[in-house]
Amino acid sequence: MITMKRHRHTPEQVVRKLREGERLLNEGKDLAEVLRVLEVSEATWNRWRAQYGGMKVSEAKRLKELEVENARLKKLVANQALDIDMLKELAGGKLLTPDRRRRAVAHVRERFGVSQRRACRVVGVHRSTVRLARRVRPDEESRLRGRLRRIAPEHPRWGWRMAYRLLRREACGPWRAVNHKRIQRLWREEGLRRPVRSRKRRRVAADTTVRFRAQRPNHVWALDFQFDETTDGRRLKSLHIVDEYTREALAMRIGRTCTSDEVVEVLTALIAVRGAPEHLRMDNGPEMIAWALRDYCRMTGTRTSFIEPGAPWENPFIESFNGRARDELFNVEEFGTVLEAQVIVEAWRIEYNTYRPHSSLGDRTPAEFAASWTPNTQPALS
Known part of the structure; x- marks a missing residue:
C-alpha cells in the first residue's frame, strides 16, 4: 500500500500537475500510474479537475486571490455586525x-x-x-460628602458652585485640590440639587445716559427697602445699605417701620465708623426724598443720585443684593418677633460680608476685598 504524503498545494501547483497528468494520459499511461507519479489520490485528482480544469496558472492564482478577498470581506461584515450589536447593547446612555x-x-x-x-x-x-485601577480614598470621599451635606441645610439656596467656592476657601481642609466637576458630581449624587429659580424679565431703560460707577470704597452707597412679615402677618420693613465697590452690606436695619429720621440715624452710625460716602444712590421713595435726609446729605457733603421712577435696573447693585437676601434669607427664615428678625438678619449680614464668597470679587468675601484694597487695586467686576 502506497502512503501519500499530505502536501498543501497552491493553485499554480494544482494547475501544473493537472497539465502534467493530462500529458501522461495522452501518452497512453493509465490513471493509476499517473496518480502515482503526481503523488495524489484519485479523489484529489477528480476534485482538482472539477475545480481547476481548463484554467491557466494566472487564472487559478486570480481565483485564489478572489477567494481570500471574499473571506476577508465576510469577516469584515461579520465583525461590523457584531460591533453594531455591541453598540446596541450599550444604547442606554452616554458613557461620560x-x-x-x-x-x-x-x-x-x-x-x-x-x-x-x-x-x-x-x-x-x-x-x-480600563486597566488602571481607580485610586479610591474612602476617608476623603466620605469627609467631602459630609461637608457638602452640612453646607446644604445651612444654606438651602446655595448650589454646587457656591459650595465649591466655599470649599476652595477653607484652609483647614484638603479641599483646595478638589476639582469643580467632582463637587458637582457629589452634589448631585447626594441629592442636594438647588430648586430651579425662574429667570426674571429685564426691561430696557428709556434713559440711555451712562450711569457712573463706583471707583473706590465709600464712593457710592446704594440704599433700598425690602419688606417681609412676621408669623402673625404684621409687616417688616428692612433698610439695606450696600457699598457698590466692595459689595459690603453696610447695614440691614429691620423693624415695623423706617422713617426718614431713622434712615438718617443709620447713616450717622455708619459715617461715624467708615466716613461719609461721596454719593448715595437710591429711588424716589418718600423716605429718600424727605427733607431730613436731604439736609443731612448737604451737611455731610454727600451727593444724592436718584434713579428714574419705575426703573429699578438703574440701581443694580442693591437690587442684586436684595435678590440674594430674598432668596437666602427672607424666603428661608420665619420670624416670630421683630427682635428675632433683627438677630437673624444681622447674623446673615455678617456671614454675607465675612463668609460668603462673591463671584465678582474673585471668590473673595466683601470684607476680604475691602481689607486688601489699595489705590492700585483692580476694580471689582460688574
Missing part, C-alpha cells in the same frame, strides 16, 4: 465617566466574548483607562 466606561467594557466582554482590545475600541475608551 471612567467608571461607566469600565463597566461597559466588562459587560461587552462578558456578553459577546470578545477581547479587551476590541471591547475598548467599540466603547471608545483607551485600554489604559
